Amino acid sequence: MDKSTETKYIKEEIEKCEELSDLKERILPMLKSQQELWAEKIRQVIEESGCSKTAFAKKCNVSRVAVDKWCKGAVPRNRETFLRIGLAAGYELARMNQLLARYGRYPELYSKSLEDCVCIYVISSPGDVDMVESYDYILERIRTNMVEDEIMPVPDICTAQFAERLAQVHGEDALAQFIYDNIAAFSTAYQKFYAYVKMYVTINYQRYSSSIANLADGQGWSSSLKQCVSAIRQNKWYPTRNKILSLGLHLSMDREQIDEMLTLAHMEPLCAKNPFESVIIFILEDASLNNILDTDSEEFDPDELCRYAKEVLSGLDLPEVDTFISELNIDM
Numbered sequence: 001m002d003k004s005t006e007t008k009y010i011k012e013e014i015e016k017c018e019e020l021s022d023l024k025e026r027i028l029p030m031l032k033s034q035q036e037l038w039a040e041k042i043r044q045v046i047e048e049s050g051c052s053k054t055a056f057a058k059k060c061n062v063s064r065v066a067v068d069k070w071c072k073g074a075v076p077r078n079r080e081t082f083l084r085i086g087l088a089a090g091y092e093l094a095r096m097n098q099l100l101a102r103y104g105r106y107p108e109l110y111s112k113s114l115e116d117c118v119c120i121y122v123i124s125s126p127g128d129v130d131m132v133e134s135y136d137y138i139l140e141r142i143r144t145n146m147v148e149d150e151i152m153p154v155p156d157i158c159t160a161q162f163a164e165r166l167a168q169v170h171g172e173d174a175l176a177q178f179i180y181d182n183i184a185a186f187s188t189a190y191q192k193f194y195a196y197v198k199m200y201v202t203i204n205y206q207r208y209s210s211s212i213a214n215l216a217d218g219q220g221w222s223s224s225l226k227q228c229v230s231a232i233r234q235n236k237w238y239p240t241r242n243k244i245l246s247l248g249l250h251l252s253m254d255r256e257q258i259d260e261m262l263t264l265a266h267m268e269p270l271c272a273k274n275p276f277e278s279v280i281i282f283i284l285e286d287a288s289l290n291n292i293l294d295t296d297s298e299e300f301d302p303d304e305l306c307r308y309a310k311e312v313l314s315g316l317d318l319p320e321v322d323t324f325i326s327e328l329n330i331d332m
Helices: 003-016 020-030 034-049 053-060 064-071 079-088 093-104 114-124 131-145 159-167 172-181 191-204 212-219 223-233 241-250 255-264 275-289 304-314 321-325
Strands: none
Touching: 003 020, 003 275, 020 275, 034 053, 034 064, 034 079, 034 093, 053 064, 053 079, 079 093, 079 114, 079 131, 093 114, 114 131, 114 159, 114 172, 131 172, 191 212, 191 223, 191 255, 212 223, 223 241, 241 255, 241 275, 241 304, 241 321, 255 275, 275 304, 304 321
16 A cells, blocks of 8 residues: 555544544554654664764754654754754755655745745755755855845745746855845745634634634633734744644634645645544544534534543543643633
């Protein structure tokens, strides 16, 4: 069975689960945790690099202790570290994107993000150079000399065309000029995501709250999720995967709507082969069957999906659960 067929099969099996016990007994034993997959991957990366753990740690600008923890399954906590690991490994574009999406569960490289733009340039440039050093040097140089002009128009260009133009850039001076010419595009990289969240709240929660900020206050959302909401309102939030999932549950979104948020944040849809996300899929499918997500119903309770998610997740022993549940500040 190839990977796409296997993923489809697991999705179908999750949809057949009528009880949480079905998921625990039939689905979860088939899946490797993110921690197991990551430990295997980073050991492979270090071996292929030909570096010792100490040398690899230096390349990634972390301690040897951190690398030891990675090899035991500790997943790096930020996307920047994954970028450095990929650069230290000498990855080309496709492998870097796989590293970010599959193992870090972060967005793939996005040419309209400043840091990603520099990263794409570095890994696409020919020559035997230290990619991490080159990335740090160029990024610092551009940040130091960059002044954002608030009156510069946002270029009307799709991401694919933008990436093609970036591919034609050769030389650090040309890259710096390209970034300056398109500075407005970098500040609007996630506009469609922000707009989707705001639109969803406006359409579905008008009778509960006038804005997403008021909704967060009224439902007693966690401080970290409130910070996320504040940043979305100001069009400044850098999306992270589990925060998007948490936001989707708090907004009583269905699976397709959460997948749409993930897509607009340049991430893959919910992954049935990830143990934690397989549970989220089960929660959403079951909630949909039981009309928990019908925001038009007179009986709709905006807290019910979070309560149900907390009840299900509390009965599972998965690494992500404790942190995720801490944001579901709903009394069961």
